[in-house]
Amino acid sequence: MNRLFSQEGKTAVVSGAGRGLGAAIAKALSAAGARIVLVGRNSDPLEETGKAIADAGSAASIKLCDITNARAVAATMDAVGHIDILVNNAGISHRAEFSDVSEAAWDEVMAVNLKGPFLSTRAVLLGMIERRAGKIINVVSVVGELGRPLIVPYSTSKGGGLKMMTRALSTEVAKYNVQVNGIGPGYFVTEMNRAIMDDTALYQARVARVPAARWGDPQDLGGAAVFLASRASDYVTGQVIYVDGGLSSSC
Template sequence: MTLFDLTGKTALFTGGGGGIGLAMAKGLAAHGAEVVLVGRNREKLDAAAAGIVAAKGQAQIAVCDLLDTAALEALVAETEARHGGIDILINNAGIQHRQPALDIADADWGRVLETNLTIPFRLARAVGRGMVGRGSGKIINTLSVLSSLGRPSVVPYTAAKGGLKMLTKGLAVELAPSGLQVNGIAPGYILTEMNTALSQDRAFSDWLTARTPARRWGQPEDLVGAAVFLASAASDFVTGHVLTVDGGMTASV
């Protein structure tokens, strides 16, 4: 089990206040990591951190608008100064925008691309500098099965997640000589707040469960094992990889 021991490691989480991010943060904390949850909603972050601490884990919060590049850089600098470095970066924050492609406004397109693709790049750039200096580090990007598949009404999201997949691979190749591993986790359809409308749509939910070999929606906890593996020494020779967690959906025709 020492391969999965994260004792003494600091993990910076975006989108860790709920859903998939919080589940992964709890998992890393349970394996010894100190997690720093980043977001804009202090109340939500406080509740998430309190739950981790109540389970005997270590958690702190950092309220930050990641769309503000100066605030993002300051967040990274302050976290590194406080913890002596950031060992693990999990780019999990993301947004969705459902609308026919021909009706999407430039502002909505830009907002989805910046949140789901540009912010992960900026964080990887800021955190990666310190990791390269120390000769080690793990960067994990939350992708989606829609990184590789198209679906009507979510074109900005698929474009951003597809770009994030290639950002993952590009960074992996460039940073591997410095001792870093950069990987992605591609969840299938998970029961989170972002997917509430879909899960409440009986026709869609019936289609999804029939389409998925596991015959169910995913739960946030289904992502924990993948996150711990990619954050730990168990994955030291794994980089540029996308670990799909979808109940077999993309393996099936």
């Protein structure tokens, strides 16, 4: 591998790494040479991702953690120790008409999608600043840019919240050689989108909107993640790379 993109000797923590986009990002960073720490609330999917990484000839460790709990997050990051790369990927959605969204559902989406990245980033940032080196990658979403019905809490957390946290924090820590960037997935084949995929007419309508004429495979995120975690992006900060098959350029 081109040394500019190599992750050899680096430790990367990936939240929500048990399936879908998080698992794909963890596998890509592992293939680039990073030591991977898989973080999530449930052991079975994390172990599945860890096995896939092991089968590819590398290794990953697992940390069970509720990223919405400040003490749990701090303890987890302390246990990992030196962290070079943090990928804030864990996220949930709640599909409903806005008038039917309960306060509890709103709070849960905001806790996982926004408070979680805040707590995780806060827990690793001081070490990165002291070392004058670090990469923080926040997984936002194309629906943080494009309005879509039935997912207002999700869009708000990813667009108004996490995207702006990315941009604002990047200006605060750039002088310490810490880069904060985002990846904005479009429509991807993941469990989170199962309700859409199971509705044939709705799914085909969504595919028709994408210039690439297909939904993304989770593996399509790997290149952007490796780039943003590498030395190749040392002068890139506060940016969001939309990996969406051209959706955000056409709608």
